[in-house]
Amino acid sequence: MSASERSHELARTAAQAAADKKAHDIVIIDVADQLVITDAFVLASAPNERQVIAIVDAIEEQLLNLPEKAKPVRREGERSGRWVLLDYVDIVVHVQHDEEREFYALDKLWKDCPTIPFVDRDLAAAETGSGE
Template sequence: MPADDRSRELSVVAARAAAGVKAREIIALDVSEHLVLTDVFVVASGSTERQVRAIVDAVEEAMRLQGAKAVRREGVSEGRWVLLDFTDVIVHVQHEEDRLYYALERLWKDCPLVELPEDARGEVSVLGAEGAGEPDSQL
């Protein structure tokens, strides 16, 4: 069963918040067919640890305004790969270097993309230029 409407809406909210602070290469993957714990992964990149933290702050605030609170957050102090678990939506904010290395897009390449509006896709960076995975075709 594909991700429900609320999960899709929250993924757009998270993606727009990330894009608002210049996150790069934002994608949303419908993982509901493969995981029972969540519906959507949102993945975004920042170029520095400081930017990663700013993206996290923006996403948490936007999600809070929609009534969603992170039940778990990991990696904030390091600022390299932050996981924000909003139950139905999990947001991964990664430093660009870590995103290239771990390549979540390739790991979850069998999952369909959740269509994000243009203003929620973020800036194109080196990830798109180097072919980080299937989801880049969305950009």
């Protein structure tokens, strides 16, 4: 059973909030068939600790602004700013410093799971605008 529509909405909203704060290598992985504790992982990277924290703050703000407000039940790693985990039950968001992302390679660990498509709306708008 793949991730629910609610999980897709939360994941895409979190991914867009990360993209808005210049996160890179944003991936949404559907782990619903492999884990019973969550439906999807959102992975995002940043080059420094300050940006990691800014991305995390933006994600929390955007998910709280949804009609069905979403608040993390757990938040870990904020103090160091190297890898922050936000647990929303339906999704788990991992915002990692580039070095942690490369070292822990969650993308490779979960490579057998399908991804949920995500396209940064600003990037898509720029590509469509340049073709006119």
